[in-house]
Amino acid sequence: MNILDLVKKENTVLPARYREMSTTEMKSRVIAIKEKLGEDLFIPGHHYQKDEVIEFADATGDSLQLAQAAGSTTASYIVFCGVHFMAETADILTNENQVVVLPDMRAGCSMADMADIHQTERAWEKLQKVFGDTMLPLTYVNSTAAIKAFCGERGGATVTSSNAHKMVEWAFTEKERILFLPDQHLGRNTAFDLGIPLEEMAVWNPITDELEFEGDPSTVKVILWKGHCSVHEKFTVENIKELRKTVPDMNIIVHPECTREVVELSDQAGSTKYIIETIEKAPAGSKWAIGTEMNLVNRIIQQHPDKEIVSLNPNMCPCLTMNRIDLPHLLWALESIEDGNVINRITVEEDVAKNAIYALEKMLANA
Template identity: 35%
Template sequence: MNESAAALYDRVRTVIPPAEWPVFETDIEAILALKRTRNAVILAHNYQTPEIFHCVADIVGDSLALAREATRVEAQTIVLAGVRFMAETAKLLNPQKTVLIPDLAAGCSLADSITPADVRLLRQRYPGVPVIAYVNTSADVKAEVDICCTSGNARKVVESFGASRVIMLPDEYLAKNVAAETNVEIIAWKGHCEVHERFTPADIAELREAYPDVVVLAHPECPPEVVAAADFSGSTAAMSDYVGAQRAGRIVLLTECSMSDNIAAQRPDLDFVRPCNLCPHMKRITLRNIRRALERNEHVVEVDPAVADQARRAVERMLAL
């Protein structure tokens, strides 16, 4: 194991066994070299696996953090280690740069749950009502709305209009959870995250019975009854901050599995209980296809110019708040 690889392994040794490290080492070294020669950076979502998140990513975070950081990138090439709507958002904010996604099939159940035509029908049904799109939507949908939001700033965006009611799409559970925190009436869509919708209050009850001292953190894409039964609810960034402020203890994160792994790598003093759910789309991104993306310049993300300006405006309005 050469010196640079050894230094990288120190970051993940608590979550990746030594016997598994050689499987990753060659690709990691190749990716580090390719980033230099390609003038490239890798943006990785919190749900990426530890060998990506801790060893090759230059910028990590939740959807809001990645959107903000995408505007500050100086490199000519951006590799988005995440799902397709995130890569589209990076392209919207960096129209002159090359944005790559390692696997075109890395989609999202929320983004797939709504179309531009659906948004236009909602506007007809509720004329004059502001329309907010979760970032977990396609660029085509973003182009039809007034502003975007993430789970980290949803309430702030909802209240920014000063309106008595708004439309918030496509995540029904996020909309309901935000509605419980504000006096604004929120008209919701019926989209659900296939990772978070599977958590139940019964899961939390079983956890508390098995681990009476456990602290339960739930993502706001979980059903409202799950959020109500948890000790804390917030975006992946908020959950990470919450855990970072904790002393030694037992934690469970009701979200995608790699989130716990990535925090555990930094906080070996905490005991993470892991009844997590895998996101099949996030897991389509691997070291091997990140390396291939940089070697072959694939897959280049493009946004139809006919929708790009409007979609960009919705994202930039969010970032300006």
């Protein structure tokens, strides 16, 4: 079941009274419910969330950090402030007595939606006719539970931007080539860093059901799914050229979901965790342009007034789907738990979860 089906299935309309409440009143209610539920409640918050949500998070982090946190918590209720695939991962890694809630069911991920299970199964069948039993599937955690299960069932694994290098290296000890879903840019940048030339990478187009590659297919080592992050693709070569011209001593650091051209022209590239830690360690007075989600960039700016920090793209907007979750939706979710009428529960079917956990456990073992 995809995110659109879930939205149709659930009552996702925020009751009007939450829009009529003051911020002060909502915050007071959130604090009161957190105190009441105590250790029975755990709120993980992704770095890209709004400040009004992050201030109530019990743990903040990137996808890998939050997957680890979800797998280790004993709380009865996990109110996941992130997007749908993250809440699915939490449900997979927790036990059947733990309840995972997504405050707003519309909080999806456009990248995850670029690879559905039907497209993937069809692609695998066609690619096997070309490459035989020489491929191992890897999927970025920014994917549906069904895609994770697909990879787990075939001996593959999930990856995050934090451990992509380790996981791709591991994959090549298992098979001759990999199929990397659903973000072509993370796959391309990771493989390139590990010494695989661009000439040995092909792209699978799920819309046309074709392999985009000129040359002998036997030379292909990496098959990249034609998907992308709508946020990180908005950082451009032109952004970098303009910055080099106007502020030549500015350090440029970007996320590996950016295009190969942008990563190549930047000074550094790495996961969300890597970006945060690099800025933390940087000397006072240093200058940084960051190519990642705007909520996080603004938070980093606030946390480091001793440094000059800007977004690599001055016209950048926050991740629209991450921003679906706000203080009113968070309070709605918490009050539903308090009232015993839980809304927006995320559950992954048992057979899907069983295979998905194989893929996730391989990733967590290499964390």
